[in-house]
Amino acid sequence: MSKELLVQLTEWRHYLHEHPETAFEEVNTAKFVAEKMAEFGYEVATGIGKTGVVASLTNGTGKKTIGIRADMDALNILEQTDLPYASKTKGKMHACGHDGHVTTALGAAKILADTKEFNGTVRFIFQPAEEHGKGALSMLEDGLFERFPIDEFYGLHNMPTLPEGEIHSKSGPIMASEDNFRIEIKGVGGHASAPHQGKDPLVVAAEIILALQTVVARNVDPIDTAVVSCTEIHTDGIINAIPSNVVITGDTRSYKPEVQQLLEHRMRLLCEKICEANEVSCEFSYSNSFSPTINWEECHQVAIQAAKNVLGEQLVNEQASPMMASEDFGHFLKLVPGCFVFLGGMREGVEPYPLHHAKFDYKEENLVKGAEYFAEIVRLQLK
Ligand SMILES: [Zn+2]
Ligand SMILES: [Zn+2]
Structure with a gap:
């Protein structure tokens, strides 16, 4: 040297x-x-x-x-x-x-x-x-x-x-793709003592966060690789008031375009249907940030x-x-x-x-x- x-x-x-x-x-x-x-x-x-x-x-x-x-x-x-x-x-x-x-x-x-x-x-x-x-x-x-x-x-x-x-x-593949997602759930906030009078988006968010973990476990081919991580959650609630608005953000990793598409499709469907069942509105957005690095x-x-x-x-x-x-x-x-x-x-x-x-x-x-x-x-x- x-x-x-x-x-x-x-x-x-x-x-x-x-x-x-x-x-x-x-x-x-x-x-x-x-x-x-x-x-x-x-x-x-x-x-x-x-x-x-x-x-x-x-x-x-x-x-x-x-x-x-x-x-x-x-x-x-x-x-x-x-x-x-x-x-x-x-x-x-x-x-x-x-x-x-x-x-x-x-x-x-x-x-x-x-x-x-x-x-x-x-x-x-x-x-x-x-x-x-x-x-x-x-x-x-x-x-x-x-x-x-x-x-x-x-x-x-x-x-x-x-x-x-x-x-x-x-x-071949040495580093993964990265996609980012944002889920905005709009419900009806109110007094923490009277949840029945509102539509609590925070409980819906909890349901969504858990449901998203089934995408890798149940939808992606076990031979393929993928990660779904929710990384942030923001609400407009305070300690004694149910929020009206919750935003979840996070990222996903994978190696193939078809897996990227599958993740987006399944995540969108889960978010929209869970929100629908709970009578709150849902805005789901998904963007491709990094391509996989394929040697x-x-x-x-x-x-x-x-x-x-x-x-x-x-x-x-x-x-x-x-x-x-x-x-x-x-x-x-x-x-x-x-x-x-x-x-x-x-x-x-x-x-x-x-x-x-x-x-x-x-x-x-x-x-x-x-x-x-x-x-x-x-x-x-x-x-
Ligand atoms: Zn670096
Ligand atoms: Zn770095």
Whole structure:
């Protein structure tokens, strides 16, 4: 491992960690990235999908283009680490390690620009707003692939629950879709002592929450995977008054469009019919936020080969378990071949803070490992 590169990447990552920016506000991050990439000799385009950056470098006469993606956004989390490079923006934090992803991509870009060991074009895509599933679509709507064509696309996510410095991936579905739902139940509120004079929407909500759990248990094929989670409930009641209005929100995860459709259909039917039986009104809305991330077999093979070349065979798991969390990269893989991998960051003997935790920290040796991994993909595919 290049010590010099690690020192450099660590410094960049600390800077980014100190200055987190959330969805579509990654102005300073994009500026930092654009300046570095231009310094390395890349042709840089900014403002793609609002705050996204695309940087391209061609070497030799090869016609093929490999894309490498890093997400740039932070989260609205109050950092609780005592790190010397902790967030300087109160209430915002790189708790998902996207500062590390950006730095890793910068590292790969620098390695490739310095060594020029490729024949063709490499493009680095720095995307905004991954956390809420909006950034990839925003770049696509801005003509990402028409303006900057890519033959194969690769990305990674750090994973503090997997062993340090290991790359895990699988062919096919690796991360789930995410859909969000909102159920508004309107009844008739009133005095808590006289429920018979009203139509209590809170009791109906309780019935609905339990009934929704039967969708996965009784309607989804046991071979398929799905999750239905009600996550919030709001009422306009007070301690001694039955509410007139209850709103339940939540999310669902799955891997197949037909399962997504089944979830929506069954949930809608249960909500509407339970409300009808209880003579209250129901407004059910359901939206698709993230597509499932489905790795392409041929690109999975490439990713695994590159990982083995860089890390050694024993640190690569090519049959990883899929995760039910979601990833904006799924939108891209619907359109172009590619592969997404996890890079393990669990320190031995240390209980890891998970992603999105206020004490999460990035395993910095992984910055160079990830950079070498991306550079190796480009070397392998642009010969
Ligand atoms: Zn995240
Ligand atoms: Zn993330």
